Amino acid sequence: MTLDRNATTQFRTQSGGGMEAACRTEIVRHHEVIQRWINGKVSRTASDFAAFADAHTPDFTLIEPSGTTLTRVRVFAAVKDAYGADPDLEISITDVTLVTATDTAIVATYKEHHHHPDGPTQSRHATVVFIPSAETMRWRHLHETRIVNA
Incomplete structure (x- = not known):
């Protein structure tokens, strides 16, 4: 994969508010998409699913709180x-x-x-690796750890 060496700087400038604010915006946006899908508040169409899918790199992986590593294919199916x-x-x-x-x-x-x-609130602490481009950040890796008694 070839990346624009100035992608992080360009994205930081476009996001207006620094890289941490850009991360917060993307993380919240992504989880709003997930919530609407799980709530059934969007159509069950390829274009609505793409709002989730297109945010991930082709080699995306997720380590679940259980320790199981999932590929992009398995995450998308779930x-x-x-x-x-x-x-x-x-x-x-x-x-x-x-x-x-x-x-x-x-x-x-x-x-x-x-x-x-x-029911009780279920919480997890997550670490995400994004791959930046001039326009956006794409999810490359996510590691989740369950928070007990949150």
Whole structure:
């Protein structure tokens, strides 16, 4: 993969507010897309699913809280199957922190909280690796760890 050596600088300038703000914006945007899909509040179409899928690099991986590593194919299958599965789910994001940013990668951490009106909040601490371009950041790797007693 060839990257524009100035991609991080260009993206930082376009995002207006620094790299940490850009990370926060992308992380929140992405989880809003996931929440609407799981709530069934978007159409079950390829274009609506693309709002999720297009945010990932072809070699995306996810390490689940259980320690299982999932490929992009497995993550996409799980998300497709979750359409409309939890109409009441609310996802919130807190504590976004920029770890590092270079011309080829951006690393950030955040906390993700799943709220249900009839149950306890489930939380996880996540570390994400983004690949920057002049226009956006794409998700390359995500590692989630369950937070007990959040």
